[in-house]
Amino acid sequence: MGNPTVDETNTSKTTESLFTNKDPKLAELFPEELIGWHGYVEWDKYPERCQKAHEILTTYKSKFTHIPEFQFEPLPATNPILIGHRWKEYHAVLGPYLKDIPAESWAIVQREKAADMIHVLDFPYNGEPPRNKLMQNKMTPNEYHFVRNHGGIPTIDKTAFTLTIGGLVNKPQILTLADLQDPKKFEPVEVTVTLQCSGTRRIEQIHEYPGEGDELINAPWGEGAIGTARYRGVSLKKVLNVPRRKVEALNEVLLVWEMNGEPLPAIHGAPLRVVVTGFIGARSCKWVLRVNVLNEPSRGPVQQQEYLYYGPQIGKQNALFSNGFSIQEMPVGSAIMTPNDKQVVVHQGKIEMTGWAYSGGGRWIERVDVSADGGHTWLQCDPDDMTEKHYHAWRLWKITLPVLAEGWLELVVRAFDNACNTQPTYVRSVWNWDLHVTSSAHRIKIYSVNASNPATAKRLRQIEENGDSLEPITRPLMFRIESEEHYDKNVKKHKREPEE
Template identity: 75%
Template sequence: MRNTTIFFIKQRIKGCTGEKETIPLTNFQMSIIIMKNENTDENAEQRLTNNDPQLAEIFPEELVGWHGYVEWENYPERRKKAREILTAYKDQFTPIPEYQFKPLPETNPILIGHRWKEYFAVLGPTLKDTPAESWAIVKTEKAADMIHVLDFPYNGEPPRNKLMQSKTTPNEYHFVRNHGGIPIIDKTAYRLSIGGLVNQPQTLTLADLQDVNKFQPVELTVTLQCSGTRRIEQIHEYPGEGDELINAPWGEGAISTARYRGVSLKKVLKYCGGMKDEASHVEFIGTDTYFKKLNVYNYAVSVPRRKVEAVNEVLLVWEMNGKPLPAIHGAPIRALVTGFIGARSCKWLVRINVLNEPSRGPVQRQEYLYYGPQVGKQNVLFSNGFSIQEMPVASAIMTPKDKEVIVHQGKIRVTGWAYSGGGRWIERVDVSPDGGHIW
């Protein structure tokens, strides 16, 4: 099943192409169709694995105790070499999945992420095992019945019944939206660098951040949502740029709520002498490796200064639902930006830079953008977009399921969720039983 795209279905769907196999799946009380991708080389990862020992020296792990962390942002020559390698292998990478350019079945495809695994494989010994190591962490830290949207980088959402079971989501069922591998960082080796437009740059350990004599701990219950929640519906209308990660086909479950413990970033920056007058944005840089159009980066995003200066709206957290932050969710420290899209809550945080402009990272400048109605496929430019920060109002019906047939006597029980970013409460939820004629 390695080179397949998988669809959860209730019945066979007319018009699907490819080799089909129906398998009972008790956890979901439905079946799956395995769609063979004829363009996929079953041995591509092994064939493309680059075991050149010199690459371990060119792309080394940056720090002892920081497994899986290769620093890219501070080494332009390293990024140049990586691009040369990726470009040389370009024609050998697995093609874009066919489903992106054909009609989708009325289900959620589960993608493998072949090309992303191959990117890691060709960069040599330091990174080649990252996909397998990340999947091992998924199996350890996540429930067996998580819905796997993308194998690697791992993207997964909880089953509907688990998401609706309680106000807070257990760690093992909290949705995951990763953009690269899962670094493993020894908490005793952890260091957080804070620089840029601050008056007194600092390097803080985990013990420093947890020292109550320096910072008073804060606990908040926070809902995080991926801005791509329900993207499967959008993909039906327009497949996007065809990238598996960028177009991860989320259902309605890329949202979860947890109780976090950490410290206010506002207080941490005050400890660093405060921000300089010209500062306007705060950038977070993670240790995970991220690819964009054959270029390689560390994950980097930013939020406006005004967000950080609000009381307890941006935290640096180390605890989730009363337990140490799991590796898959950014241990030992992640940023937590309340009310903003989940992409701004950077995991495996290694640096905070105070800037006079938004981050130049591709996740900030080329993804998660709004476009006005005058922009279409014929004239779209990244520079025409506006960064999505606060989440708009969103909702989803979790039961009954889409296209489920209900036998009833005039009433149907409906369950679901509704959320609005920026600390705003939901005032009401309107439901229509007839496609919008009556609410």
């Protein structure tokens, strides 16, 4: 995925005039009743509220903007790439508190994220960093950490914030942030954690075959929907004081308020979020309000109905919630971050490659192999050129790959984790209707120009002398590529036609 230019006309303000609902009862119907929380309406406790919202949305149904097709057609070369008009309109007609959420969320993006983020979806905000920015350090700066949202960004007064613990616990409790941060009550922990959206590299599945394509559910992520930070918080098992199987294992559920030594940004869940080590990002809920301990998997939509992994014969024609399995840990995966797909690489017989590799569930990367011939031969990254092992974090890698061949080459990366798991060979092997978990070996195409070949070096000089350019590689050269003498000499030696 390239880094398109920012097109401000694409952003949210335009929808407001088209969709307003002047019903004076809206404030009463959908109140911001939770003290200290702005941009949040409580739905779970009020079925009648859900019903009313459903009625209003049905009234407006025919007027809402159509969800744009983005899989059978090229993605817009804009930034934001997708807008989410329909989701903005939903909020507009359920005002007065909700109507401003899209614009407010966008303002938070502007304040907290880097200017050169790739905005995959304006609202609900989804964004990933430019490829090269992610490779600068194994710790991802907060402003470049990817963001995956299913709704608006609430702003929460941390002094008013409380966490309610209920369900199957011995002692229900309500804790303030100060309670959680009090080392006399709970021992604070710090862990380096890679969070990865299970949609990372989805664009490759889309390029192979389209799948469920709603612009909110299945954002067209590139290789940047992954990031690593050091989180500070407390272990949920200590707070609950009831060890359960999942928390007995290597993976921990943390309640965190600090990210890379800074207070958690609003866009990443301030004042308190969950971080589940070893699990996909979707399990690490932001803006956590309640912990409700159950004796079976939650029936909340994100748990029951989304993040499901289907077989290749399951799709719109037959998918159920129960015939896919729930995606929890990421399998071993990797990506080439430089060079870029379709890049023209002029080199002296060696190409520098960089990228990441990660495996979920407490497993770590043991080996990274790269190939300059589509996967026929593989060269192993030197462990000195890989960042340290962590139970819950990726390893960045780099390698200088000897490349003799010129023209279009397929560069590939595959990783092996400590359980000897590796990646399937082609994208087709992992295609699934919801376009999750693109875990196949990552392949990019580059156009190799090996300047250590004398003929190529000569051509590069000619291009320069003629004021022409190698790129775009698809544009013919504007000067004659061979002299008459040279041509005559060669076709005399190797005649065009057989002698007899």
